[in-house]
Amino acid sequence: MRKILVAPSLLSADFGCLAQEIRKVEAAGADLLHIDVMDGHFVPNITIGPVVVKNIRKVTKLPLDVHLMIENPGKYVDSFVSAGSDMITMHIETISFAGFKKQAMRLKKKGIKVGVSLNPATPLAKIKKALPLVDFVLVMSVNPGFGGQAFIPAALPKIKKLREIFKGDIAVDGGINEDTALKAVRAGANVLAAGSYIFSAKNIKTAIERIRNVR
Ligand code: DX5
Ligand code: ZN
Secondary structure (H helix, E strand, C coil): CCCEEEEHHHCCCCHHHHHHHCCCCCHHCCEEEEEEEEEECCCEHHHHHHHHHHHHHHHHHCEEEEEEECCCCCCHHHHHHHHCCEEEEEEHHHHCHHHHHHHHHHHHHHCCCEEECCCCCHHHHHHHHHHHHHHHHEEEECCCCCCCCCCCCCHHHHHHHHHHCCCCEEEEEEEEEHHHHHHHHHCCEEEECCCCHHCCCCCCCHHHHHHCCCC
16 A cells, blocks of 8 residues: 655745744654745746745755646746755646656656646546656645635546556645545545645644544
């Protein structure tokens, strides 16, 4: 059985004391640090750029899992790599297959793990060609843009179908709590990105353990 990895999403952290928030989730046993990059074009919100990632890199040893929700991601991947990203996810809605392939090969050469993500409304067929190029797929279970939204159940059959054809890691992102984590893991996901559930918990360590041990 695949190990379940928990990736706290910084979007729900207190940005006024980011270093402290990061140390908190690291000490609480997080496996990855999920960093949501939004450009105000692909999604209706603006968040973090490479300059912040560079400073995050200085305060943690956790692998930085950078989720690019931006148009024209190819233009920015190098800056995020130089900033210290370990994993980079691009949305299939934002790039051609040829563009994705080019970036994926470049990233792999640099030792960066590559992910492809798809929105709730995007069918699995859209990422099929990209699957042999990626280490993981990030299945969106909310429409990207904001933390704290409700899990969209249609993500579950999508994860299930994906698990049948894909051997790599399957991450799920959006609306993860104990209940939805269990459903997503049963469907075949093994990486749980979770923001509000973790950062609003009274005890962050318990929250992380609860979703890691759902099955
Ligand atoms: C949504 C982001 C998610 C988000 C998850 O656009 O990609 O990573 O932070 O937040 P929760 O877990 O609160 O839904
Ligand atoms: Zn995300």
